[in-house]
Amino acid sequence: MQNDELKRFSELIETQSSDELIGLLKDLHPADIAELCNELEPEEAKYIYLLLDNETAPDVLIEMDEDARKRFLDILPPETIAKRFVDHMDSDDAVDIIRELDEEKQEEILSHIEDIEQAGDIVDLLKYDEDTAGGLMGTEMLVVNENWSMPECLKEMRHQAEELDEIYYIYVVDDEERLQGVFPLKKMITSPSVSKIKHVMEKAPVSVHEETPIEEVVQVIEKYDLVAVPVVDSIGRLVGQITVDDVMDQVREQAERDYQLASGLSQDVETDDSVLKQTTARLPWLLIGMLGGIGNSMILGNFDSTFAAHPEMALYIPLIGGTGGNVGTQSSALVVQGLANNSLQSNNTWKQILKESVVALINASIISMLVYAYNFLRFGPTATVSYSVSISLFVVVMFASIFGTLVPMTLERLKIDPAIATGPFISITNDIVGMMFYMLITVLLSQL
């Protein structure tokens, strides 16, 4: 949204020009109105919402940024939230929004929902863990019985369809509500309207269990190129569906999370978050890095006499530490990415380490030789520092590669998120270990 456009809306709100505003809003998509409301003050956004119809208002609320939405909902009474928004939302969207509020407000909103069926669905969905299929699914979907004839189905579908926003698949269940098949809407057009639906449906459709972790749901939808996937309970009853738009948000959020962990940010944080939230998201890794740096200074402190004998050794501290960090970050990032997109299995640890070692051997040789050539020219052919730095670099690259592969793969086997082992963790560890190798190799070479 452009600044001048935003200014115009602010002015119209201030002068309470509701007719003109209604005219402008009519031409905007809910996602565009949401962008506008993200930028407005909560009281201004409230004025806009009062001008929207019951169908548009909830769509706009769903599309808003989480922070802006929270500020806006804070100034609304629970009864208004329930009757104006929650009553007209799909159950999965309602649950997403209610989850963001504190428990007291949640209870109040639930007690004000007029549609009892909707309230029941929301209460049921709130019980699921947020990170499972149950926590992501909605209960709005087209369901027909396998024994119905096509005309019967069509009649029921017309009845159900009025309350549904989008329909991609029609789910077919038996008398016990167990999922039996799926019927792509497309077939409504191409199938002859004869016989029972169970004879034209696709049997044994891909489905997920209500407690399947979200990452697996994402994998299923991606692998089978689905637009929606049905969710079943432990005895196979259809309990909801997850649509691709919810999954796409998940793909992006998951990728952003890995990226943040690799960059040393310890919680989900955005540039528009408050200074306090940004500080708390960043300070932990900086403090760990600080402890690493102090630890390093203690290690180096034990080698006073080495530095006294070879003052030029100090010059290469940044090179050794930096190279270890860079190599380790590369190796761990490759592994974390491979595990995330399923191209790497955690039981292939040794195979991966072997391959990684070959790559490391090539890189280590090239870098060590180049640095040796430079030091040869700088310090002459016999300087201890030339051997010491290049041998240390070689060892550090080999170690960092193997360590950067082994740690995330081990974490995956222990069912711990391997992404936490990337970024600062790997570079700090490699920095310290590299410094120890460097000092020990120098001491050894000095004694030869």
Added chain:
Amino acid sequence: MQNDELKRFSELIETQSSDELIGLLKDLHPADIAELCNELEPEEAKYIYLLLDNETAPDVLIEMDEDARKRFLDILPPETIAKRFVDHMDSDDAVDIIRELDEEKQEEILSHIEDIEQAGDIVDLLKYDEDTAGGLMGTEMLVVNENWSMPECLKEMRHQAEELDEIYYIYVVDDEERLQGVFPLKKMITSPSVSKIKHVMEKAPVSVHEETPIEEVVQVIEKYDLVAVPVVDSIGRLVGQITVDDVMDQVREQAERDYQLASGLSQDVETDDSVLKQTTARLPWLLIGMLGGIGNSMILGNFDSTFAAHPEMALYIPLIGGTGGNVGTQSSALVVQGLANNSLQSNNTWKQILKESVVALINASIISMLVYAYNFLRFGPTATVSYSVSISLFVVVMFASIFGTLVPMTLERLKIDPAIATGPFISITNDIVGMMFYMLITVLLSQL
């Protein structure tokens, strides 16, 4: 795919047990057969393909990994690829696969396609830049004329639908083929079958231009929660559609790319790529890091006398360099992510730098004070090193935060991918600049 399952298939192929194989394959989803073929030798995969029907075989090929697919297609004659696969594929999938082959083979395949309309579509699509809407779209879609009545539409749709895999929207065009509206398939069920389609369609649908960059297409689909988006040419004619499954791959690939750049990997690389490809993807940043380290050693070499007077200064080189790297990585990652998901605009540079400075001020103060307290205990209250290290840390954190914000935002304004400014680039720069600050501050303090 489990190893023993894979072994079983290999055995059945070796013994040419085609009946048993056909029985097993019948129960598998194309995506599962593709996983199997990824693991098999090309000749084995060929045997499997011969057993698949014309509808399943192309689906399996599309779902295969790019590398495995390339190995497999290499052993097939162009005529077989054309008649067995390309003739039965959606145009966008066919284009994706043909693009992977060398030009000579491309020409041969095109000359063997039997369906002339399909061949023409593919030739047209190959002209588009791979990174635009035109390069991603398919031409298979349901199109009706705005002046048709509902029964007319339904008849034409039945005719068209037989050739289409999935249908989400029906596109409505005028007599000049210009996109006028969209008709969600769901409305087929709920709308009364009266009057012309232009009176029931949704007008002015969201669409993208054929030359719109893919990143923008992704943003449009995400923003408006679409399952497919129509593509139009410069005079508004409908030329294709992009479906959400293609976009989801893009979201993942884009996120992986940013992650790789932040981790110092210079091209799209996976754990299962060859040693050569892995080495070439990783060596560039390692060499730049090496040059940075050597540069650092040259800077430090100018401060011999400082180290001679204060040998304990060397101990804190890793802390100063590491902290600068960590802070810079955090700041740049936040900016790159904000720019990628559109929550940050590049014209807000100064606002973002101001905010970043406040966060930096807090972090810098906390870290400097903690390190000062440690050095106070370690070296006593009057040691130059205590002041020097803490003041340097403060300056380095402030610099790294502002630099890490400024660089990616400037790149974005220059239309250069800001992600290249993350990871190794930021940490190497901050390492060198940090070392210079450290030395200069120490010299200044020594002269006081």
